[in-house]
Amino acid sequence: xxxxxxxxxxxxxxxxxxxxxxxxxxxxxxxxxxxxxxxxxxxxxxxxxxxxxxxxxxxxxxxxxxxxxxxxxxxxxxxxxxxxxxxxxxxxxxxxxxxxxxxxxxxxxxxxxxxxxxxxxxxxxxxxxxxxxxxxxxxxxxxxxxxxxxxxxxxxxxxxxxxxxxxxxxxxxxxxxxxxxxxxxxxxxxxxxxxxxxxxxxxxxxxxxxxxxxxxxxxxxxxxxxxxxxxxxxxxxxxxxxxxxxxxxxxxxxxxxxxxxxxxxxxxxxxxxxxxxxxxxxxxxxxxxxxxxxxxxxxxxxxxxxxxxxxxxxxxxxxxxxxxxxxxxxxxxxxxxxxxxxxxxxxxxxxxxxxxxxxxxxxxxxxxxxxxxxxxxxxxxxxxxxxxxxxxxxxxxxxxxxxxxxxxxxxxxxxxxxxxxxxxxxxxxxxxxxxxxxxxxxxxxxxxxxxxxxxxxxxxxxxxxxxxxxxxxxxxxxxxxxxxxxxxxxxxxxxxxxxxxxxxxxxxxxxxxxxxxxxxxxxxxxxxxxxxxxxxxxxxxxxxxxxxxxxxxxxxxxxxxxxxxxxxxxxxxxxxxxxxxxxxxxxxxxxxxxxxxxxxxxxxxxxxxxxxxxxxxxxxxxxxxxxxxxxxxxxxxxxxxxxxxxxxxxxxxxxxxxxxxxxxxxxxxxxxxxxxxxxxxxxx
Numbered sequence: 001x002x003x004x005x006x007x008x009x010x011x012x013x014x015x016x017x018x019x020x021x022x023x024x025x026x027x028x029x030x031x032x033x034x035x036x037x038x039x040x041x042x043x044x045x046x047x048x049x050x051x052x053x054x055x056x057x058x059x060x061x062x063x064x065x066x067x068x069x070x071x072x073x074x075x076x077x078x079x080x081x082x083x084x085x086x087x088x089x090x091x092x093x094x095x096x097x098x099x100x101x102x103x104x105x106x107x108x109x110x111x112x113x114x115x116x117x118x119x120x121x122x123x124x125x126x127x128x129x130x131x132x133x134x135x136x137x138x139x140x141x142x143x144x145x146x147x148x149x150x151x152x153x154x155x156x157x158x159x160x161x162x163x164x165x166x167x168x169x170x171x172x173x174x175x176x177x178x179x180x181x182x183x184x185x186x187x188x189x190x191x192x193x194x195x196x197x198x199x200x201x202x203x204x205x206x207x208x209x210x211x212x213x214x215x216x217x218x219x220x221x222x223x224x225x226x227x228x229x230x231x232x233x234x235x236x237x238x239x240x241x242x243x244x245x246x247x248x249x250x251x252x253x254x255x256x257x258x259x260x261x262x263x264x265x266x267x268x269x270x271x272x273x274x275x276x277x278x279x280x281x282x283x284x285x286x287x288x289x290x291x292x293x294x295x296x297x298x299x300x301x302x303x304x305x306x307x308x309x310x311x312x313x314x315x316x317x318x319x320x321x322x323x324x325x326x327x328x329x330x331x332x333x334x335x336x337x338x339x340x341x342x343x344x345x346x347x348x349x350x351x352x353x354x355x356x357x358x359x360x361x362x363x364x365x366x367x368x369x370x371x372x373x374x375x376x377x378x379x380x381x382x383x384x385x386x387x388x389x390x391x392x393x394x395x396x397x398x399x400x401x402x403x404x405x406x407x408x409x410x411x412x413x414x415x416x417x418x419x420x421x422x423x424x425x426x427x428x429x430x431x432x433x434x435x436x437x438x439x440x441x442x443x444x445x446x447x448x449x450x451x452x453x454x455x456x457x458x459x460x461x462x463x464x465x466x467x468x469x470x471x472x473x474x475x476x477x478x479x480x481x482x483x484x485x486x487x488x489x490x491x492x493x494x495x496x497x498x499x500x501x502x503x504x505x506x507x508x509x510x511x512x513x514x515x516x517x518x519x520x521x522x523x524x525x526x527x528x529x530x531x532x533x534x535x536x537x538x539x540x541x542x543x544x545x546x547x548x549x550x551x552x553x554x555x556x557x558x559x560x561x562x563x564x565x566x567x568x569x570x571x572x573x574x575x576x577x578x579x580x581x582x583x584x585x586x587x588x589x590x591x592x593x594x595x596x597x598x599x600x601x602x603x604x605x606x607x608x609x610x611x612x613x614x615x616x617x618x619x620x621x622x623x624x625x626x627x628x629x630x631x632x633x634x635x636x637x638x639x640x641x642x643x644x645x646x647x648x649x650x651x652x653x654x655x656x657x658x659x660x661x662x663x664x665x666x667x668x669x670x671x672x673x674x675x676x677x678x679x680x681x682x683x684x
Contacts, residue, residue, distance in 0.1 A: 006361055048349065159252065285387055327345045334387040426443050495566065
């Protein structure tokens with residue numbers, strides 16, 4: 001592929017809800033632009049951007065995919081993103097490098113949660129956008145209904161640039177509201193005619209709406225507007241371009257990916273209205289300096305995606321923010337303070353790669369086999385120390401325990417998971433030393449299911465997932481004084497250890513050990529043995545075998561034998577006293593309590609609070625968070641929130657989010673404690 005100047009590049013993300021037809025739209029664009037000789041289908045697994053075996057199997061987008069192609073002397077880098085919330089990490093990293101977005105909606109289902117979230121991602125980074133209402137060839141599609149929803153949800157900045165001409169449920173053409181012409185689909189170029197008379201009462205207010213929104217970009221145009229002046233088509237287009245690039249105007253286009261309708265207008269609008277990298281929002285370094293997107297500036301690039309392939313190796317996708325990068329050169333990774341050797345550079349079209357000798361400012365490319373570089377890292381010129389703001393990924397809130405299907409696979413599982421973690425920064429793995437479980441955390445059930453499938457297909461290891469064990473604790477309620485005596489004489493050297501210990505509730509989680517021995521009843525050199533015996537014992541409580549906390553033990557009396565006493569004998573004596581003391585001191589089971597913060601739309605507050613109560617939670621506070629959401633703060637037993645990520649998504653249609661952190665331990669209710677003790681005894 002030839003090189004393009006900064007002004008002739010467009011970096012466009014295709015965003016929207018799952019099922020809106022994003023991947024099909026990308027396919028239709030490639031076919032229309034003449035860069036693909038066939039229209040691939042998601043159902044057949046033949047699309048350019050859904051090429052991962054998991055995507056083909058499940059018939060959904062799981063990964064973001066980059067496809068670079070030429071159209072009308074412009075290079076367009078399209079990033080097709082997943083629509084399912086489990087793969088939000090892929091969306092977040094893509095949004096970080098696009099300069100503009102096409103948000104795809106279905107003419108049937110209208111404004112969905114995915115469209116709302118896509119809008120929010122763009123607003124957060126001030127990204128210009130076009131809305132494309134897809135599936136207009138469906139008999140249940142309703143353009144006007146979707147437009148009403150868009151205006152109601154996102155305000156008057158959303159303006160239709162096209163109104164479809166529908167006859168017998170078929171989209172024959174559309175009215176171009178800016179040029180005020182009707183345009184009909186046919187083989188070859190669009191056929192232009194006058195607007196049907198019956199549509200004029202509908203079209204004129206829309207054109208007025210466009211002009212009103214467009215003139216707000218210029219004081220001169222505003223003055224002319226209020227003086228009742230008329231505007232030429234070119235003047236309107238110029239003002240619209242400024243409005244779209246400032247994200248104060250959002251054009252709505254329509255068409256059908258499946259029947260190849262409306263794609264020429266969409267592509268022309270991308271070129272005409274959406275910004276080149278030089279006009280887009282500048283990148284900022286961690287020190288707050290602005291990076292000028294200029295070919296002649298010092299080189300800097302942000303790595304936004306990593307693909308771990310067991311055969312090809314690691315492929316790092318990056319956007320050049322300034323300067324240029326050349327093949328067979330050395331660059332500096334300022335995030336890890338190390339040089340990286342650059343081999344071949346690639347432009348990608350889905351899974352196809354084409355070599356290039358140089359990638360310049362504003363463009364997107366890939367490089368293989370970087371040693372230490374990960375997603376979110378900055379590459380820059382050797383001798384420079386530019387570090388760009390990284391990528392903030394959402395927290396993984398669904399955690400499950402990994403159970404290997406075959407013994408001895410632990411190392412292969414760990415290695416495979418590490419490679420998948422490099423690829424997807426929303427995956428977290430860790431080992432719980434207390435429960436001896438490997439824990440994997442992800443965004444949702446489908447996310448974790450895909451990880452399990454990838455472990456099998458890419459790395460040849462099978463695992464099952466189960467709910468992780470809850471780390472309960474045990475403690476005592478009252479003070480007791482007990483005796484522990486270990487006496488063993490079987491000829492020769494015997495064993496003798498004898499202690500009296502007071503056990504009572506302590507003030508710290510760790511064991512508090514004291515001694516108040518008078519008259520040398522137990523020699524000082526045996527005190528450490530008594531404490532060590534107790535330290536070993538508190539790892540297992542008497543109720544269900546969980547560690548004991550908040551325990552104070554005071555050695556108050558005892559006796560010894562000048563020949564038969566030993567450290568081991570006193571350790572055993574201490575353990576006998578511990579067992580007896582714990583049983584007599586009214587033991588109780590403690591459960592971990594989490595501090596939960598939930599952000600939810602105001603209209604579902606009642607459901608959320610009711611659900612928290614059902615989980616034995618206590619709501620501490622409710623307060624407005626932003627225009628749409630309320631923040632609920634609560635304390636909930638951690639045993640009740642394993643699947644909260646899934647349940648909250650269901651209750652809020654994906655609009656809710658939460659964080660939970662361990663707060664403290666408190667006594668478990670009697671009926672809960674009984675079940676846990678019974679279950680523990682069965683396991684043992």
